[in-house]
Amino acid sequence: MKILRIAKFVVFFVFCGLPALADKPVLTIYTYDSFTSDWGPGPAVETEFEKICECDLQFVGLDSSIGILGRIQLEGKNTKADIALGLDTNLVHIAKETGYFAELPSTIKDIHVKNSSLPIEYTDKVFMPFDWGWFGFVFNKNILKNPPKSFQELSNMPDDIKIVIQDPRTSTPGLGLLLWIKSVYGDKAIDYWRELQPKILTVTKGWSEAYALFLDGEADMVLSYTTSPAYHLIAEENDHYDATVFAEGNYLQIEVAGMLKSTSEPQLAAQFLKFIASPVFQNIIPTTNWMYPAYNAEVPEGFEALAKPSKTLLFDSENVATNQKNWIDEWLTASTK
Amino acid sequence: MAYRKHKIKGAEKQGVKFLNTSQSVVLLEYFKLSRLYGLSFGLILSLLGCAILVQLLLIASNDNYLAVIFSSGTFYIIKSAGWQAFLSTFFSLLVGILSARALHRRGNQWFVKFVLSTSFIALVVPTTVAALGIVAVWGRSGFMNSIGLTGFSLFGLWMVILAHVFFNAPLVLRVAYSALKSQPNYYWKIASHHNLTEVEIFKVIEWPTFKSFMVPLASLIFLLCFTSFSIVLMLGGGPDVTTLEVSIYHAVRFSFDMQLAASLSILQILICSGLILISKPLNFSLTSPAPNSENTIIRNDIENFFSRLTDFFCFLIFFMVILLPLVALFYRLDLSSGLNLFGQNRFWNALYISTKLAFFSSILSVMIAIVLIHSRFRLNQSGSIISIQFIDISVSFYLLMPAIVFATGCFILLQDHVNLFEHTFWLVLLANILFSLPFILRILSPSLEQALSQHDKLSLQLGITGLKKFIFLTFPSITRELQLVLGISFAFSLGDLSVITLFGNREFETLPYYLYQLFGRYGASEADILGIFILVYIFVAYFIFGVILMSFEKIHRFCRTVVHNATNK
Numbered sequence: 001m002k003i004l005r006i007a008k009f010v011v012f013f014v015f016c017g018l019p020a021l022a023d024k025p026v027l028t029i030y031t032y033d034s035f036t037s038d039w040g041p042g043p044a045v046e047t048e049f050e051k052i053c054e055c056d057l058q059f060v061g062l063d064s065s066i067g068i069l070g071r072i073q074l075e076g077k078n079t080k081a082d083i084a085l086g087l088d089t090n091l092v093h094i095a096k097e098t099g100y101f102a103e104l105p106s107t108i109k110d111i112h113v114k115n116s117s118l119p120i121e122y123t124d125k126v127f128m129p130f131d132w133g134w135f136g137f138v139f140n141k142n143i144l145k146n147p148p149k150s151f152q153e154l155s156n157m158p159d160d161i162k163i164v165i166q167d168p169r170t171s172t173p174g175l176g177l178l179l180w181i182k183s184v185y186g187d188k189a190i191d192y193w194r195e196l197q198p199k200i201l202t203v204t205k206g207w208s209e210a211y212a213l214f215l216d217g218e219a220d221m222v223l224s225y226t227t228s229p230a231y232h233l234i235a236e237e238n239d240h241y242d243a244t245v246f247a248e249g250n251y252l253q254i255e256v257a258g259m260l261k262s263t264s265e266p267q268l269a270a271q272f273l274k275f276i277a278s279p280v281f282q283n284i285i286p287t288t289n290w291m292y293p294a295y296n297a298e299v300p301e302g303f304e305a306l307a308k309p310s311k312t313l314l315f316d317s318e319n320v321a322t323n324q325k326n327w328i329d330e331w332l333t334a335s336t337k
Numbered sequence: 338m339a340y341r342k343h344k345i346k347g348a349e350k351q352g353v354k355f356l357n358t359s360q361s362v363v364l365l366e367y368f369k370l371s372r373l374y375g376l377s378f379g380l381i382l383s384l385l386g387c388a389i390l391v392q393l394l395l396i397a398s399n400d401n402y403l404a405v406i407f408s409s410g411t412f413y414i415i416k417s418a419g420w421q422a423f424l425s426t427f428f429s430l431l432v433g434i435l436s437a438r439a440l441h442r443r444g445n446q447w448f449v450k451f452v453l454s455t456s457f458i459a460l461v462v463p464t465t466v467a468a469l470g471i472v473a474v475w476g477r478s479g480f481m482n483s484i485g486l487t488g489f490s491l492f493g494l495w496m497v498i499l500a501h502v503f504f505n506a507p508l509v510l511r512v513a514y515s516a517l518k519s520q521p522n523y524y525w526k527i528a529s530h531h532n533l534t535e536v537e538i539f540k541v542i543e544w545p546t547f548k549s550f551m552v553p554l555a556s557l558i559f560l561l562c563f564t565s566f567s568i569v570l571m572l573g574g575g576p577d578v579t580t581l582e583v584s585i586y587h588a589v590r591f592s593f594d595m596q597l598a599a600s601l602s603i604l605q606i607l608i609c610s611g612l613i614l615i616s617k618p619l620n621f622s623l624t625s626p627a628p629n630s631e632n633t634i635i636r637n638d639i640e641n642f643f644s645r646l647t648d649f650f651c652f653l654i655f656f657m658v659i660l661l662p663l664v665a666l667f668y669r670l671d672l673s674s675g676l677n678l679f680g681q682n683r684f685w686n687a688l689y690i691s692t693k694l695a696f697f698s699s700i701l702s703v704m705i706a707i708v709l710i711h712s713r714f715r716l717n718q719s720g721s722i723i724s725i726q727f728i729d730i731s732v733s734f735y736l737l738m739p740a741i742v743f744a745t746g747c748f749i750l751l752q753d754h755v756n757l758f759e760h761t762f763w764l765v766l767l768a769n770i771l772f773s774l775p776f777i778l779r780i781l782s783p784s785l786e787q788a789l790s791q792h793d794k795l796s797l798q799l800g801i802t803g804l805k806k807f808i809f810l811t812f813p814s815i816t817r818e819l820q821l822v823l824g825i826s827f828a829f830s831l832g833d834l835s836v837i838t839l840f841g842n843r844e845f846e847t848l849p850y851y852l853y854q855l856f857g858r859y860g861a862s863e864a865d866i867l868g869i870f871i872l873v874y875i876f877v878a879y880f881i882f883g884v885i886l887m888s889f890e891k892i893h894r895f896c897r898t899v900v901h902n903a904t905n906k
Contacts, residue, residue, distance in 0.1 A: 033854065060843050063854065066591055073593035074748070074839075078756040167575065170591050202492045203575030209856075218476060218492075329410065336413050336577045 024056045027268045030068045030081040034208045034289075036061035039235075041288035048280050055268055064206035065172040069095055076100075077262050082269045085130065085257040088172045090179060092127050092256060093317035094324065101126050102261040105270045111277045115295040118254060119312055127256035130276045131291035134250040134309050135176045136226040136243035137163060138211075144220050150247040151184055155195040162201035163221040164210040168328055171206045172253065177223050178331055179320065180251035183313045189327075193334035203335070226250065226307050231290045234302045242307065249311030255291065372719070375712020375728055378705060382771070383731035386738065389746030390606070396749055397599035406604050414601075415608075418580040421494060421569075422562035425501035429558050432502055433509020434547060436655040438539075439648035440510070441517040452655075453514070456507030459659050461825060461875060463832020464500070465849040466868040468571040469856065470662025471500050473669050473865070480665040493574040500568045502658050505558045510655070512554055516546050535644055556615040564609060564739045567834040567849075571856060581605040582741045589745050590839060599749065602742040609737040663872070666865055675866035683843075683851060684867070691848040694762070695830040695878070698769035699823050705770065706777040706822070707807075710785045732778060735771045740835030743768055748839070761840040765847070768836045773826040781815070781822050788814040813893045816886040823886075824879035831875055848874075 036042035036059040046057045062068050065086045072079050079100070087095055095101055103125050116122070118132055137154070139147055144161070148154040154163075166174030185192045201219045204210040214222035225243065232241040257276060259269040275281055282297035292299065440452055459467075474480045475496060524542050533541065566582040573579060581601050588598040678684050709728060716724045735743070747764060748757055757764055792810040801809060812819075834849040841850045848871050855864035 062842075064591075070589075070591045070593055074589070075756075075758055076752065078758065080758075169587060200575070216476075332410065332413075332576050335575065336417065 025265050026056045026058055027082050027265055028058050028080045029083045029085050030060050031086045032065040033061040041284050044284045049275055064170040066170050072100055073098055081260055082263040082265050083257055083259050087256055089254045089317055090175055090320045092124055093321035096126055100260055101258045104128055108273050117296045127258040129254045129256050129294040131285045131289055131294050132254040133225040133227045133291040134252055136250055137221040138224045138228045138243045139221045140240050141242050142240050147244055159198045162219045163199050164201050164213050164219040165203055165223045166207055166210050167203050167205055173207050173223055176251050176253050179315050182327055184248045190330045190334045193331055227290050230302050230306055245307045245309045249313045250309035252312050252314045372712050372715045374708050379728040379731040386734045389750055392750045393599045393602050393746050396595055397603055406600055414579055414581055414584050418563050422559045425498045425562040426555050426558045428502045429505035429509055432506040434513045435651045437510045437513035439651040440514055443648050456510050459507040461828040463849055464567040465834050465852045466871055467500055467503055468568055469868045470666050473665035474661050493578045496572040497569055497578055500572055501562045512550055520546055553616045556612050560612040566741055582739050585741050598745050602745055605742055606737050666868055670865050671862035675862035678863040678866045687846040687848050687851040691831055694766055695827045698766050698830040699826040702770040702773050702777055702826050703822055706781055710782045714786050714789050733775050736775055740768050744836040744839050761845045765836050769830040773829045777822045781818050784815050784818045813890050816890050820883045820886050823882045827878045828875045
């Protein structure tokens with residue numbers, strides 16, 4: 001019996017003691033899957049940050065961007081996340097209402113106001129931007145000869161032209177399109193969704209699925225960003241892809257990161273948030289996440305060739321928080337008849 | 338077999354040693370214990386079920402849950418799921434019954450065996466792998482389009498229906514074929530004697546045969562499609578193809594709306610209960626129907642050109658629906674990039690976790706099933722019908738509660754006490770056991786009960802009781818069924834994509850969960866390889882279970898001969 005007890009103790013010690021013995025503190029960041037993929041910013045960010053932090057940076061790639069918030073709500077106070085990276089400004093108010101997010105340290109606030117290279121003025125106490133871009137429909141110029149120049153042209157296209165969009169309940173681009181159409185059509189948004197319905201091949205959970213369907217040739221257009229063609233241009237040296245710029249304006253997405261109240265590594269989390277605003281992080285973003293950097297960093301060659309919308313649309317996040325449910329219900333009604 | 342029977346008979350003849358009183362008291366005590374085991378399992382299962390149910394009701398009734406249940410959104414979900422399930426059921430029955438007819442009319446021994454084993458494969462293929470295969474065949478850049486059958490693009494609803502037909506048509510085929518096979522031969526003789534036409538044969542013989550199982554089978558398939566989760570999640574494509582389970586998953590995972598989730602869960606349980614009551618009379622076995630080898634049936638509608646043509650088309654459609662998705666996975670395989678999969682830690686991690694889960698869940702659930710059947714048998718002997726029904730209900734209760742509802746319920750129940758994300762392994766293991774238990778009981782109980790009743794007298798005479806009795810008498814006579822149930826529950830656990838979608842994360846991934854993550858990626862060759870790997874793994878595991886069990890059986894035989902010879906001397 002005694003031996004058993006000792007054995008138990010040894011097992012307990014080995015299993016519970018190991019993490020304690022490891023010298024480096026762990027910083028866990030929840031993000032969406034494409035951020036952590038091999039071609040995404042994840043690996044480079046991890047290497048660069050670990051050079052300066054004496055820590056172990058762990059990205060947890062969740063299946064979609066809104067899934068990050070859902071996951072944190074599910075896990076509640078027990079969440080392992082120290083930082084959530086990949087929500088956008090539309091969700092900021094909803095995220096704050098959960099009460100799980102801590103205010104940004106004051107030192108960071110200054111940096112992110114001073115050095116901002118966003119197309120609009122944006123500040124928030126809890127979340128800081130890390131990149132931005134305009135939503136746009138991406139297409140192959142060789143296949144789609146006459147790309148639509150407005151929402152009306154988009155819905156007037158022949159019915160065999162198919163587009164893939166993302167679900168506004170699960171993915172920030174999906175929510176972006178919902179808000180884009182809402183900001184253009186207002187109360188008539190539901191009618192527009194009905195008109196668009198025959199063109200929609202499918203609604204995916206997250207951005208990467210939708211983009212994969214597009215690249216696999218399942219669809220002619222995909223809801224993505226005006227910066228996505230830069231990937232094909234720079235990484236693949238293929239200039240066949242382009243993104244739509246609409247006469248009504250394009251909706252803006254500012255992707256943000258925030259730290260959790262429950263974090264056990266507040267110092268490290270703050271250090272990482274500061275790192276986000278640094279040139280090192282910002283230089284990784286354009287050619288890995290294929291978005292514009294949020295702080296003054298150089299934009300690589302090729303980005304200047306991208307289409308630029310004439311008008312920028314954005315709702316404020318309180319407005320989104322109050323209406324999100326109704327607007328999503330409206331979309332559900334329109335897309336389910 | 339004959340050899341074994343002979344041995345047992347021999348032992349019976351010589352089994353002169355009668356029990357003394359103390360031994361029989363021990364035996365009675367043992368029986369009492371074995372009754373208790375079953376009852377306590379039943380009690381635990383039903384307590385857990387009730388706790389979850391009560392918790393769901395509490396959460397749901399916080400809000401005005403009637404308003405949620407009768408809202409247009411919920412109505413739409415039910416309408417959408419119902420329509421999808423109706424179409425899936427219709428096509429499954431159509432394809433299954435037509436090909437069963439064709440098989441019955443046309444099939445020689447070799448072909449029948451081939452079709453039946455194909456249909457068995459479809460029953461154990463994980464949903465994730467099937468979804469992958471179906472996209473590989475019917476997707477816009479899939480097999481069908483690459484051979485020139487372009488012009489249609491199946492997405493959403495039709496993909497889901499195809500997947501459901503893939504799983505259910507084989508089931509229909511097996512049930513319908515064995516029903517046709519069970520009709521007495523003279524039916525066909527009389528039919529050919531009277532020169533009945535195909536239509537008349539269908540009216541007089543076949544339709545009445547099918548009619549007996551039609552309603553329960555249809556309602557079972559309807560239930561399976563109505564509660565479908567992973568297929569709809571992977572192939573559904575948007576809000577217009579959904580089920581209650583997928584909506585519950587959405588409510589929990591993305592909007593964190595527990596009241597909505599709980600209300601929908603209760604609705605789901607109510608609908609399932611109704612459907613299960615309708616499908617209750619269905620009694621079929623998953624094991625292959627015994628080939629009626631004596632004489633091949635002569636049907637006079639066999640030589641007809643028209644019937645040849647229709648039969649050909651039936652087989653063609655059956656194979657297109659059932660085999661093509663599996664073949665297409667190999668067809669579009671791109672080894673050069675696909676093999677990267679094996680260089681990834683995530684894969685090995687998922688393989689380890691999946692193997693651990695599948696191994697423990699198959700062993701544990703079969704062990705629990707054996708204990709339960711044993712207790713039921715003893716309870717039956719002592720005539721306590723109520724207790725038997727209690728055990729039955731507490732096991733089949735989990736048929737009403739789909740895995741997502743179960744996981745949601747557990748989460749709500751335990752969220753203030755336990756961090757479920759740190760115990761995902763146990764939760765998934767528990768779910769796998771609970772959900773495979775009813776099927777295992779169904780397959781295992783006839784042969785195990787038969788073995789128990791056969792060996793009772795013998796064991797009393799020989800004074801072999803308890804574990805010894807099980808190992809030496811019962812076990813060897815159910816090895817075949819054990820292989821089947823172990824294989825099925827292993828496959829089930831290895832392919833399950835339900836609870837894990839709520840609780841899975843990078844540290845805790847199973848193979849199907851990993852496949853689900855890879856599914857949406859561009860250039861899905863890694864997903865293809867993983868799909869094939871899971872398939873091969875399941876069959877290898879089935880084979881290994883077989884080998885282990887057979888070698889056990891051999892050792893037993895050997896031991897028994899040794900013992901037998903020793904007692905003879």
